[in-house]
Amino acid sequence: MDDTNESSAVTNPAAESWKPSNSTAHPAAVDLFVASVLALFLEVALIRWLPAYERVLGYFTNFVLIAAFLGLGLGAMLARRRRQLIRYQPLLLLGLVLVAVFFQRYVKTLNTSGGDSFYTDWWREAKIALLLVECLAFFFVLITVVFIPLGQKIGRDMATVSPPLKAYTINILGSLAGVVTFTFVSIFELPPWCWFFAPMGGLVWLAWRERGLWKTATVVGVLTVTIVFWVGRDYIWSPYNKLTVRPIATRVGEPEPVIKLQDLPALARTHGFNLEVNSDWFQQAENFSPAGLRAYPDLTNNFSHYELPYSIGRHFDNVLVVGAGTGNDVAAALRHGAHRVDAVEIDPAIAKIGRIAHPEAPYRDPRVNVIVDDARSYFNKTDRKYDLIVFALLDSHRLFSGMSSVRLDSFVYTVESFREAGHLLTGNGLLCVQHGFGGRFLPARLYNMLAVASGMWPLKIGSDDKPTFLAGPGLLELRDRPTSANVMMVPLATDDWPFFYMASRQMPVEYRTALEAMLLLTILCLLVCSGGQPQRFDRHSVHFFFLGAAFLLIETVSITRFALLFGSTWAVNSIVFAAFLLVVLLANLGTARAEKMNTAVLYLLLAIAIFVNFHFPLHRLLSASLSVRLAIAVVLMGAPIFFAALIFARSFKETTIPEMAFAANLLGAVVGGLTEYSSLIIGFRFQLIIALFLYALSYFALVGLAKNRAGPQS
Numbered sequence: 001m002d003d004t005n006e007s008s009a010v011t012n013p014a015a016e017s018w019k020p021s022n023s024t025a026h027p028a029a030v031d032l033f034v035a036s037v038l039a040l041f042l043e044v045a046l047i048r049w050l051p052a053y054e055r056v057l058g059y060f061t062n063f064v065l066i067a068a069f070l071g072l073g074l075g076a077m078l079a080r081r082r083r084q085l086i087r088y089q090p091l092l093l094l095g096l097v098l099v100a101v102f103f104q105r106y107v108k109t110l111n112t113s114g115g116d117s118f119y120t121d122w123w124r125e126a127k128i129a130l131l132l133v134e135c136l137a138f139f140f141v142l143i144t145v146v147f148i149p150l151g152q153k154i155g156r157d158m159a160t161v162s163p164p165l166k167a168y169t170i171n172i173l174g175s176l177a178g179v180v181t182f183t184f185v186s187i188f189e190l191p192p193w194c195w196f197f198a199p200m201g202g203l204v205w206l207a208w209r210e211r212g213l214w215k216t217a218t219v220v221g222v223l224t225v226t227i228v229f230w231v232g233r234d235y236i237w238s239p240y241n242k243l244t245v246r247p248i249a250t251r252v253g254e255p256e257p258v259i260k261l262q263d264l265p266a267l268a269r270t271h272g273f274n275l276e277v278n279s280d281w282f283q284q285a286e287n288f289s290p291a292g293l294r295a296y297p298d299l300t301n302n303f304s305h306y307e308l309p310y311s312i313g314r315h316f317d318n319v320l321v322v323g324a325g326t327g328n329d330v331a332a333a334l335r336h337g338a339h340r341v342d343a344v345e346i347d348p349a350i351a352k353i354g355r356i357a358h359p360e361a362p363y364r365d366p367r368v369n370v371i372v373d374d375a376r377s378y379f380n381k382t383d384r385k386y387d388l389i390v391f392a393l394l395d396s397h398r399l400f401s402g403m404s405s406v407r408l409d410s411f412v413y414t415v416e417s418f419r420e421a422g423h424l425l426t427g428n429g430l431l432c433v434q435h436g437f438g439g440r441f442l443p444a445r446l447y448n449m450l451a452v453a454s455g456m457w458p459l460k461i462g463s464d465d466k467p468t469f470l471a472g473p474g475l476l477e478l479r480d481r482p483t484s485a486n487v488m489m490v491p492l493a494t495d496d497w498p499f500f501y502m503a504s505r506q507m508p509v510e511y512r513t514a515l516e517a518m519l520l521l522t523i524l525c526l527l528v529c530s531g532g533q534p535q536r537f538d539r540h541s542v543h544f545f546f547l548g549a550a551f552l553l554i555e556t557v558s559i560t561r562f563a564l565l566f567g568s569t570w571a572v573n574s575i576v577f578a579a580f581l582l583v584v585l586l587a588n589l590g591t592a593r594a595e596k597m598n599t600a601v602l603y604l605l606l607a608i609a610i611f612v613n614f615h616f617p618l619h620r621l622l623s624a625s626l627s628v629r630l631a632i633a634v635v636l637m638g639a640p641i642f643f644a645a646l647i648f649a650r651s652f653k654e655t656t657i658p659e660m661a662f663a664a665n666l667l668g669a670v671v672g673g674l675t676e677y678s679s680l681i682i683g684f685r686f687q688l689i690i691a692l693f694l695y696a697l698s699y700f701a702l703v704g705l706a707k708n709r710a711g712p713q714s
Contacts, residue, residue: 029170031206032157035086036174037181038202039150043068044182045195046096046143052192052242052278053100053231056109056135060514063136066673067143070522073666074144074529075151079159079659085149087213090203090220092146097196097224099142101231104279109135132510137517144525151666153206155659164658165649169588171662176581183574186239189349193229200224234258238349239570244276245353248284250296259357267357271296275326275353283393285326287359289335306332308461308468309390309432312478316388320344320424322375322412323392326354327362333390334365341368342384346569348372375412377567379420380622380629387474389421391433411564413446413500414493416619418453422472430474434462441503443467444487452492495564495619496683505681515674522670540655540705541664546698547648548668549675553691554610554644555580556676558637560684561618565629583638587645591653594646602647603699607692609639614688644695651702 043065051058075085107128130138154171161167185195200221207217235258236243246256247270256274259267267273272286287296288303306328310316317340319333324343333341343363345351351370355363363370371378391412411417413435421431431454433446443460450458450471458471459478493500502508507515562576594602616636621629648665655661672694679687 027209028157028160029167031209032154032161032167032170033174033177034202034206035150035153035157036171037178038199038206039068039072039147039154040175040178041182042093042147042150042199044178045192045199048240049192049195049228050100050139050143052235053104054109054135054139055279056132057139058278058280060136062673062676063140063514063518064143066518066670067140068147069666069669069673070525071144071147072151072154073663073670074525075148075153076155076158076659076663076666077529078148078152079155079663081152084152084156086153086203086206087149087217089146089149090200090207090217090224092149093196093200093203094220094224094227096142096146097227101227107135133513133517136514137521140518140521141525144521151663155662158658158662163653164655164661165588165591165653167658168649168652168662169585172581172585172588176578176585179574179578179581183571183578186570186574189237189239191229191237192232193225196228197225234260236261236349236353238347240347241277242279243349243353244279245357246274246276248272248274248286264353264357268359268361270359272359273357275350283325283328285328285354285358288328288331289360292359305434305462305466305468308434309388309430309470310336311461312470314387314430314474314477316430318342318384318386318388318426320384320386320389321392322378322389322421324354324370325350325392327358327360329390329392330368331358331360331362333388334360334362334367339367341365342371342382342386343368344371344373344375344378346372346374346567374563374567374569374572376417376420376564377569377572379417379424380565381626382424384424385426385429386424387426387429389424389429389431391421391431391435393435410498410500411495411568413449414495414498415449415453416495418450418471420622422454425472425474428474428477429472430470431472432468432470434466434468441488441490442501445490445493445500447487448490449492494683496685497679499680502680507677507680511677511680515677519674522667526667540651540657540701541660543651543698543701543705544648544661544664545668545671546694546701547644547651548665549672550668550691550694550698551641551644551648552669552672553676553687553694554640557613557684557687557691558641561637562633564618565621565633579634579638580641583641584645587642588649590646591649594650599647599650599702600699602643602650603695606640606643606647606695609643610688610692610695613637613640614685647698 046068047064050064057064078085107130109130109132158164158167158171161170181198182195185198200217204214204217204221208214232242234244236245245259245264245267247259247267249256250271259273270287271292272284274284275282284302286292286302288306293303310332316333316336316338319338319341321329321333321341322344324330324345327343330341330343341362343351345354351363351372355370362368373381418431418433425431431450433450435442435446443464446467446469447458447460450469454471456471456475458469459475460467460469462468490503491497491505497505558580559573559576562572566572613636621632624632652658652661675690676687678690
């Protein structure tokens with residue numbers, strides 16, 4: 001098939017009569033940059049904002065990302081339609097905001113399967129009840145529709161800017177600017193109305209390019225920002241979640257009003273407060289001091305939980321608390337005479353709330369050192385030794401998807417994590433793990449994981465339903481020596497399979513049903529946007545499709561590994577995303593120098609880079625210095641991304657229909673995102689093998705395309 005036939009195969013003149021014009025190339029480049037910034041910024045903003053109002057999306061966060069990719073891809077497919085959909089973008093975004101607010105007030109989500117997952121809104125009073133799959137399908141379609149206009153705008157501008165590789169480079173630069181912009185939003189902990197103010201300003205600018213529409217876009221933008229401000233005014237917004245603070249009621253039926261940030265100091269004079277994360281109860285900060293217990297005797301039930309580590313008759317001078325939250329575990333260590341307490345908490349807003357409002361004021365004690373960091377990151381940074389390390393309850397959700405915004409505890413409850421913590425213990429130190437939530441398999445999993453990590457059977461104290469486990473060399477000095485127990489066999493959570501809350505290595509029915517629904521909806525959307533013409537997807541499109549699917553898997557595994565080496569904080573994630581985009585940009589700039597290199601050689605180098613990543617013992621880097629870890633990680637995980645980006649850039653340079661190539665790549669990323677859920681069964685490491693298989697398919701599609709083009713000439 002020659003280029004002329006290939007172009008006509010994707011164009012229906014009756015419906016798609018828009019043609020790119022070289023005279024508009026310069027302003028199109030500016031528009032392309034702005035639209036690319038908006039697309040990336042909105043993706044990240046919605047991943048953070050939507051779960052704050054529809055709780056179930058906090059457990060299926062990457063569905064938001066997949067829907068965004070689908071919308072951008074479908075929009076790029078519609079690039080040659082005469083109707084410009086970007087004029088409807090502000091209205092669609094306003095509609096999404098209104099729906100999210102409506103859901104919070106009037107709709108609850110039910111899970112009737114009785115599987116491993118726990119997210120049913122049984123406690124929420126609502127007139128409308130939806131099944132989980134219905135809720136996810138609704139939001140999946142809605143988010144997809146919201147991103148279609150931006151996808152069309154990016155596709156149209158890519159078709160206008162020449163050559164195609166220049167357009168793709170501008171798109172990458174815009175995405176990089178979007179990451180940097182949202183990073184500053186997180187640094188300054190700006191509230192959500194700022195998240196929407198920035199993209200709405202960009203949409204107004206794009207609408208200004210369309211005569212007579214910028215006024216409407218301005219009004220809609222102001223209305224959207226106002227609504228977001230109004231519904232979020234009572235909450236505290238951290239770089240990770242929406243936080244709600246309420247005083248603990250002293251009497252049945254007593255109201256528990258939301259406490260704003262400026263009113264937090266008043267809580268320090270009460271007996272405590274409740275902290276909610278994305279409208280989901282997270283923890284209580286309570287006054288367990290002797291005076292507090294005398295004034296509020298009902299608190300004694302919770303008091304015993306925090307006293308357990310100190311009930312064995314040992315004194316601990318140096319204590320480390322990971323997942324310190326608002327400070328209950330820290331206050332317990334201080335009450336028992338600890339000389340120094342290091343409190344590690346990943347969320348700076350939660351630590352701030354504890355410092356201001358906790359009635360025992362543990363974070364204001366001179367013996368306490370508050371460290372805002374990821375627990376695994378701190379384990380690999382510090383050289384201090386501790387008599388006691390307390391794993392507090394480190395999660396704000398029960399189950400995390402493969403690409404959630406930040407997995408607060410997925411890599412904390414693993415064998416490797418317990419082993420790293422054990423290296424920080426003194427000669428008679430103890431590791432204390434308290435976890436009383438989830439299925440009955442969790443205590444058995446914790447018991448076995450601690451046994452493997454420490455090399456000895458842990459000691460169980462406390463109740464059977466909410467046990468506390470002690471491990472470490474200090475057990476040898478206790479009167480009650482631990483003995484082996486007959487516990488159920490469950491797979492251990494590891495850094496490669498960090499799904500602590502799943503009973504076994506199988507796809508939960510909730511995920512399987514939701515993924516099937518998403519795949520069906522994706523196919524239906526493709527049929528609608530292609531006009532039922534499968535010939536629109538030629539061999540070149542298939543090549544870009546498989547490149548997109550494989551690249552997303554490579555990117556996911558790399559993000560996971562960077563999180564293990566440097567922590568799962570928002571700062572690390574932002575740096576990693578920016579680094580990936582810079583690597584892609586470098587590949588674009590290096591395309592000319594690699595012009596003479598055979599494509600098969602590039603694929604071979606890519607395969608070698610993937611195999612090296614598959615076999616490399618990543619745990620060996622954990623004991624290395626920060627600079628060594630960073631240097632090796634960048635080379636190790638940057639290599640497959642670089643070669644993959646170089647292959648994409650070379651192929652994109654030769655395409656005659658850049659918008660369709662871009663669309664196919666994004667649609668492949670959708671399939672890659674759905675495929676990533678196989679990590680629930682096989683773990684993250686084998687995602688690299690799936691990616692390698694997908695890259696092989698992309699190569700064969702490219703070879704087939706070359707033979708097809710050479711045929712008529714022969």
